[in-house]
Amino acid sequence: MSNQDIINGYKIIPMTSSEENYLIINYDSYDSIYGNIFIASTNKGICYIGLGSETEMLEELRKRYSLSDLVKKTDQQHSAAISQITDPDSAAEITFHIKGSDFQLEVWNELLNTECGKTCSYKDIAEKIGKPKAVRAVATAIGQNPVTFLIPCHRIIRSDGTLGGYYWGLDIKKKILKHESFR
DNA sequence: CCCTAACTAGTCT
DNA sequence: AGACTAGTTAGGG
Numbered sequence: 001m002s003n004q005d006i007i008n009g010y011k012i013i014p015m016t017s018s019e020e021n022y023l024i025i026n027y028d029s030y031d032s033i034y035g036n037i038f039i040a041s042t043n044k045g046i047c048y049i050g051l052g053s054e055t056e057m058l059e060e061l062r063k064r065y066s067l068s069d070l071v072k073k074t075d076q077q078h079s080a081a082i083s084q085i086t087d088p089d090s091a092a093e094i095t096f097h098i099k100g101s102d103f104q105l106e107v108w109n110e111l112l113n114t115e116c117g118k119t120c121s122y123k124d125i126a127e128k129i130g131k132p133k134a135v136r137a138v139a140t141a142i143g144q145n146p147v148t149f150l151i152p153c154h155r156i157i158r159s160d161g162t163l164g165g166y167y168w169g170l171d172i173k174k175k176i177l178k179h180e181s182f183r
Numbered sequence: 184c185c186c187t188a189a190c191t192a193g194t195c196t
Numbered sequence: 197a198g199a200c201t202a203g204t205t206a207g208g209g
Contacts, residue, residue, distance in 0.1 A: 103193065122203055135203045137193040143202045144194095158203065165202025173202095186209080195200080 007112040009091055010150070013044050015099040023068040026075045027061060029054045030082050033179070034149075034172065037085070039078045040070075045095035046077055049147045051168050064099065064146065085149045088116050088180050098146050107141040114155045117181045121159040143167055149176065 004011060015023075025047060027040035038057035040048040048064065050057045061070060077094070084092045100108065110129050114120055126138045145153045148168060154176045158164045166173035 101193080126203090131192080133190085134192045136191060136201060137203095139202050140193065140200095153202085156202080160204085163202090167202070170202095184209105187207085189206090190204085193201095196198085 005109070006093075007109070009093045010112045011045075011093075011095045012105065012109055012112070012151075013095060013097045014105050015042075015047070015097050017099075020065060020067045020099065023065070025061070025065060025068050025070050026073040026078075027058070027070060028072060028074045028078060029057075030078065032082060032085055034085070034175065037082070039075075039081055041075050041077045042068075042097045045097035046081055046147055046150070047097050047099075049081065049149060051148070051172070081150060088149075094150060096147055096151065100144070100146075103137070104141045104144060107138055108145055108147075108151050111142065111145070111151050111153060111156070114152050116152075119155050119157050119177065122156055122164065123159050125156060139164070155180075 004013060023042055025040050025042055027038065030037050030039060034051065038050045038052065038054060039046065040061055048061055050060060058070065080092055080094060084090060084094060106129050107125065110125050122135050122139045126132050126135045142153045142156055143165065145151050154166065154173045156164065163170055163173060
């Protein structure tokens with residue numbers, strides 16, 4: 001299974017370490033239904049989405065892509081992301097350019113198969129990637145997802161139906177799920 | 184229903 | 197090597 005398959009209009013391009021050198025990353029902050037949202041992208045795809053002040057997010061971005069050049073500049077990809085977040089059901093085509101271990105990329109790729117408005121369990125994801133016993137590792141990898149909202153880590157909940165965790169806070173997880181099931 | 188223990192594999196120190 | 201996890205299951209209160 002390739003990491004560059006197109007799934008529901010989404011595609012993940014893994015960022016190699018050589019690519020990361022002197023890579024130009026455009027970032028900016030935008031207003032959204034979830035408040036201020038921070039989006040960053042390379043010339044190949046979106047590499048980070050986060051919630052919080054630009055100062056905090058910039059620091060986070062520098063940690064993740066320490067060798068790249070960060071430039072405050074709006075981008076067509078950013079507006080595509082915003083409209084997709086606003087209307088999660090719309091069939092947009094969005095590409096991600098993200099760094100991660102083989103395992104992480106495999107997990108994030110699998111998340112793209114989850115349907116809007118539905119949920120599935122961490123165990124389901126572990127089984128789908130053929131490592132049914134790696135549930136906890138899968139959960140950790142999901143938590144490291146650099147592109148919140150668009151790589152739908154919020155749709156993954158525990159087997160017993162409870163919400164499980166969420167990096168940006170459980171209230172946001174609830175809010176997204178509610179927004180997605182409206183239709 | 185809540186609690187604990189055992190199990191599990193990837194990542195970080 | 198050891199200590200963490202956005203988990204799961206089985207068991208006992």
